[in-house]
Amino acid sequence: MTMDRNADAPWSKFDPEAYVDDNYRTPLDVDLLIVRHMRDYFSRCYAAGVPDAVRGVDVGAGANLYPGLSMLPWCEKVLLLEYAPPNVAYLERQKSGTGYDTAWDAFWDVLKEAPAYAGIDDPRATFGDIVRVERGNLFDLEDGHRRWDIGTMFFVADSMSECSEEFRRGVRCFMNALNEGAPFAAAFMKESVGYRVGEHRYPAYRVNEDRVRESLEPFTGELEIHDLHHMVRPGHEGMLLALGRRNSEIARP
Numbered sequence: 001m002t003m004d005r006n007a008d009a010p011w012s013k014f015d016p017e018a019y020v021d022d023n024y025r026t027p028l029d030v031d032l033l034i035v036r037h038m039r040d041y042f043s044r045c046y047a048a049g050v051p052d053a054v055r056g057v058d059v060g061a062g063a064n065l066y067p068g069l070s071m072l073p074w075c076e077k078v079l080l081l082e083y084a085p086p087n088v089a090y091l092e093r094q095k096s097g098t099g100y101d102t103a104w105d106a107f108w109d110v111l112k113e114a115p116a117y118a119g120i121d122d123p124r125a126t127f128g129d130i131v132r133v134e135r136g137n138l139f140d141l142e143d144g145h146r147r148w149d150i151g152t153m154f155f156v157a158d159s160m161s162e163c164s165e166e167f168r169r170g171v172r173c174f175m176n177a178l179n180e181g182a183p184f185a186a187a188f189m190k191e192s193v194g195y196r197v198g199e200h201r202y203p204a205y206r207v208n209e210d211r212v213r214e215s216l217e218p219f220t221g222e223l224e225i226h227d228l229h230h231m232v233r234p235g236h237e238g239m240l241l242a243l244g245r246r247n248s249e250i251a252r253p
Ligand SMILES: C[S@@+](CC[C@H](N)C(=O)[O-])C[C@H]1O[C@@H](n2cnc3c(N)ncnc32)[C@H](O)[C@@H]1O
Pocket: 006, 011, 014, 059, 060, 061, 062, 063, 064, 081, 082, 083, 084, 087, 136, 137, 138, 139, 153, 154, 155, 156, 159, 160
């Protein structure tokens, strides 16, 4: 059997509206739980104060705003980096005009239960002000020339290819894009066999907690992995959420 590599999947045909309908339009408990964990983790990381000019990145942002929203109170700027052109267009629409779709309010409602988030009066305006969208490839972050102070990567390294080598490379590239000490959150589908969006199929690499831990551990100081036993659809066994901080290890291929 041939392996579906990242470059083989129909990214240019990714349908963000179908994807939001399937995953986020009706908020699932598991996502709200992830948001709660992330909110509390980032709040702890910055409990002693927020440094000046923090820059955040969400890698493979796709049609999901909640990782970006979770970085809002801490950042001067947030970059949403995404490869698929239809998703880039979706993200651009979310920060233009009257602001992001009401579908994302349910996630902000969870975030704003914590003081730093509650301090943002108009999250739509703040999102429009500080967020920038860029088309880019995760694999181009390998050399570590571009680095951020906080980062998120949700369902990307595990949901872009069937190859173990590309999974590990994806994680390494994300880690290489973070400065020493940077808090991060990364989420993975457990044991995913791939997924469908609209008419198209997309590849996945099957991970479990051990594989996720093994891939992240070399690059992290503190690391906690939450195993969320929720089924979202047939074809995977739940979600894994990794929260931690980047250490000073240089990631090499
Ligand atoms: C399963 S979706 C996850 C989207 C979103 N982060 C979320 O939490 O729902 C996988 C995302 O990875 C993006 N992607 C695939 N290959 C990529 C690459 N080489 N570099 C950056 N993003 C990529 C896809 O376009 C898609 O948006």
